[in-house]
Amino acid sequence: MRPLERDDLPALENLFADQEHMWDLMDIPGRSNDPGDLSRYYLERSLWAFEHHGAGMWGVLERDRSNAPILGYTGFVIDIGDDVNPAEKLEAGWAIARRAAGKGHAAEATARVLEHAFMDLGTRSIQAITSPHNLSSRRLMSRLGFAYDRDVVAYQGPQVLYAINRQDWLAGCRSAKLHASW
Numbered sequence: 346m347r348p349l350e351r352d353d354l355p356a357l358e359n360l361f362a363d364q365e366h367m368w369d370l371m372d373i374p375g376r377s378n379d380p381g382d383l384s385r386y387y388l389e390r391s392l393w394a395f396e397h398h399g400a401g402m403w404g405v406l407e408r409d410r411s412n413a414p415i416l417g418y419t420g421f422v423i424d425i426g427d428d429v430n431p432a433e434k435l436e437a438g439w440a441i442a443r444r445a446a447g448k449g450h451a452a453e454a455t456a457r458v459l460e461h462a463f464m465d466l467g468t469r470s471i472q473a474i475t476s477p478h479n480l481s482s483r484r485l486m487s488r489l490g491f492a493y494d495r496d497v498v499a500y501q502g503p504q505v506l507y508a509i510n511r512q513d514w515l516a517g518c519r520s521a522k523l524h525a526s527w
């Protein structure tokens with residue numbers, strides 16, 4: 346895993362070209378559905394977010410294949426110009442190419458992203474928003490310890506908002522360690 350780079354653009358375009366798989370990420374207010382436009386937007390806002398807030402999107406790589414194209418991305422949604430405080434609250438987001446989905450990549454990579462936020466950035470709370478029908482994303486959130494918080498209207502439609510705070514994440518880590526030692 347590493348922050349998204351300009352060289353990831355072709356892999357991002359391939360990802361967004363699979364509109365059936367990426368259906369939940371297609372309707373960004375004020376953006377076209379064009380895979381080239383969307384991937385440039387994702388890349389540029391991530392580069393900006395790392396530069397200004399130290400947190401953006403990380404490219405997910407297959408283990409031992411660090412020179413291969415990224416499988417997808419996971420990290421934090423920060424728009425260009427957003428005045429966020431990463432120590433306060435962040436919004437998480439993710440996508441893994443269809444060919445690599447269902448193999449635990451999003452769960453493994455996002456667990457590391459959460460650890461980075463809670464331990465290194467001192468983030469207090471992380472939220473994630475998805476369509477009520479996006480079962481893989483909801484399942485991922487539950488697996489990572491996010492809890493359903495409320496229904497919201499965002500990204501031009503009804504969404505569900507999940508959240509996890511630092512105390513609950515730390516408690517989950519302690520309990521996982523306890524179970525691992527059994």
Ligand SMILES: CC(C)(COP(=O)(O)OP(=O)(O)OC[C@H]1O[C@@H](n2cnc3c(N)ncnc32)[C@H](O)[C@@H]1OP(=O)(O)O)[C@@H](O)C(=O)NCCC(=O)NCCS
Nearest residue numbers: 439440441446447448449450451452475481482484485488
């Ligand atoms: C959501 C997404 C990132 C999950 O990535 P992934 O690498 O396949 O996820 P994982 O393999 O780590 O699985 C995480 C959990 O989701 C479940 N899951 C994966 N695909 C699923 C599917 N199609 N339907 C239901 N659950 C699914 C897994 O079983 C796992 O749950 P478990 O631990 O209880 O078994 C991926 O499906 C994706 O990129 N979707 C398209 C983009 C998208 O919708 N992003 C989110 C927008 S809010």
